[in-house]
Amino acid sequence: xxxxxxxxxxxxxxxxxxxxxxxxxxxxxxxxxxxxxxxxxxxxxxxxxxxxxxxxxxxxxxxxxxxxxxxxxxxxxxxxxxxxxxxxxxxxxxxxxxxxxxxxxxxxxxxxxxxxxxxxxxxxxxxxxxxxxxxxxxxxxxxxxxxxxxx
Numbered sequence: 001x002x003x004x005x006x007x008x009x010x011x012x013x014x015x016x017x018x019x020x021x022x023x024x025x026x027x028x029x030x031x032x033x034x035x036x037x038x039x040x041x042x043x044x045x046x047x048x049x050x051x052x053x054x055x056x057x058x059x060x061x062x063x064x065x066x067x068x069x070x071x072x073x074x075x076x077x078x079x080x081x082x083x084x085x086x087x088x089x090x091x092x093x094x095x096x097x098x099x100x101x102x103x104x105x106x107x108x109x110x111x112x113x114x115x116x117x118x119x120x121x122x123x124x125x126x127x128x129x130x131x132x133x134x135x136x137x138x139x140x141x142x143x144x145x146x147x148x149x150x151x
Contacts (some may be wrong), residue, residue: 008025026056033065045069060089068134071103079103094124098138105137114141121145 033048097120
């Protein structure tokens with residue numbers, strides 16, 4: 001029988017994960033989802049984030065992380081719902097605004113993307129600039145915002 005998704009043996013042989021130690025903790029499911037996302041196991045990551053949200057519906061990071069997985073799976077409407085919830089729960093989180101800007105780019109809403117990116121930059125310029133300057137979908141909008149700011 002194949003080990004369950006929460007089994008550390010299935011993820012990294014010989015290493016414990018927080019989800020295996022306390023499977024009822026929302027943060028642990030969120031962390032496991034992050035690991036699975038890194039491993040490109042997006043369907044499994046989605047299930048982990050949903051478990052985290054079932055345990056703690058107000059887990060802003062789980063909403064944000066689930067939104068990014070759904071975005072990568074091409075499920076933009078669902079991603080927008082979770083992005084909105086993450087922003088509602090943590091409106092001062094720059095990464096939430098950056099991820100919302102990325103979603104707006106994919107939706108073809110350049111003005112919405114620029115507005116969200118501007119908010120993200122205001123909250124944490126260095127972090128967001130580092131993310132946006134490396135993303136070919138977002139960097140042209142970043143360049144436009146920076147040019148407008150110097151005029």
